[in-house]
Amino acid sequence: MSLFFLRRPSSLTAGLLLAAFSPLAAADTISGADTAWILTSTALVLFMTIPGLSLFYGGLVRVKNVLSVLMQCFALTALMSVLWFVVGYTLAFGSAGVEQGPWVGDLGNLFLAKVSMESVSGSIPETLFVMFQLTFAVITPALIVGGFAERMRFSAMLIFSSLWMVLVYAPVCHWVWGGGWLGEMGLQDFAGGAVVHITAGVAALVAAMSLGGRRGFGQTAMPPHNLTMTVTGAGMLWVGWFGFNAGSAVAADSSAAMAMLVTHLSAACGSLAWMTMEWIRHGKPSVLGIVTGMVAGLGTITPASGSVGPAGAVVIGLSAGVVCYFATITLKNRLGIDDSLDVFPVHGVGGALGLVMAGIFCSPSLGIFSGNGFSDGVDDIAGQLAIQLCGIGATFVYTALVSWVLLRAVNALVSLRVGNEDETAGLDIVLHDERGYDL
16 A cells, blocks of 8 residues: 555545554555655655755845844754654654554654564555655644744754754654544545644744844834845745655656646746736835745645646646645735744645635545545535635644743753844854855
């Protein structure tokens, strides 16, 4: 049985679910084609974080903080990888031969104790499945960096991110993909609308509110210091996202091909929609707008990339560009929340929108809008929407509460925010004793 079904459980019987959610679900023969594709996808998703997200975020901050953002993304890649090996994987997916509970995986795979060269996950080595999932556990905490950029202490960031991955990311991953209650309920989340984008977006929002805005926010212009760097990172994210979504089929098959096609179309439409909104409202299209729209399109198609067809992807991408654009304006201009790099309005709102759209377009009765070839399409749109909304609400509330508690605890331990003088001087010099540029 392919681990593709880990991401798409709604049509399986209860018995098959218990088997499918085990990391050693079946002693299938390893497929060379599937293994080669997931090896490629794993590299692509890691490429999204370093250098893709690092450059995208690095260009968006001011010149005095560019190294701090690059350092945070790089350090998180290393730290989350080790934590995934120690405890993250077993909390998310548990171990073979053990019936998984609804909330978190069993601890039988601490330090990957039961993963060996001979372990098989569907049609790929389990070591590869571990590594593929590791890249998701890396990029999700890295996305949160955008919510508190330019003002959080490096030590506080490391402690918060470590606790957050163990207490938020891994449990939610288990809920959806590891045999937990949302997966059994039938939540359609192909590649991480709830697991990645809502968790990261909500955590970034809570962090931004807890730390408060940057000094001068709302009074002083804080433009990106290097949009060339941002566009370079955005291009890497676009390409890397093919591994993120199409790789989530965990097979080299038609499902992966459709996921790749709809991912690209949504990104393109998100870019054009955001660009058009800016053009209408401000008279000129901006480079920052078109790349942000691309990320919105990619984040919104992520949960639906296993449920929709090309026409559905166009609708989703256009919706993402418009909805996320207004969410960004509302958050900063009307609510005055300094989510520095727009993590919540792009990823949190986009992930939620994508989950809703997945609940609609997963129905084969919608014809060209749905991915007609997907085996778990459902005709009860109202019922599926209720499940999707339940998943959105549960992920939002759980992430917000735990993130808030963790931020309070870390602040009591080491203080979350740098002092006013240090913030004025810039985190590059204050925290790392280096400058991004020496011209």
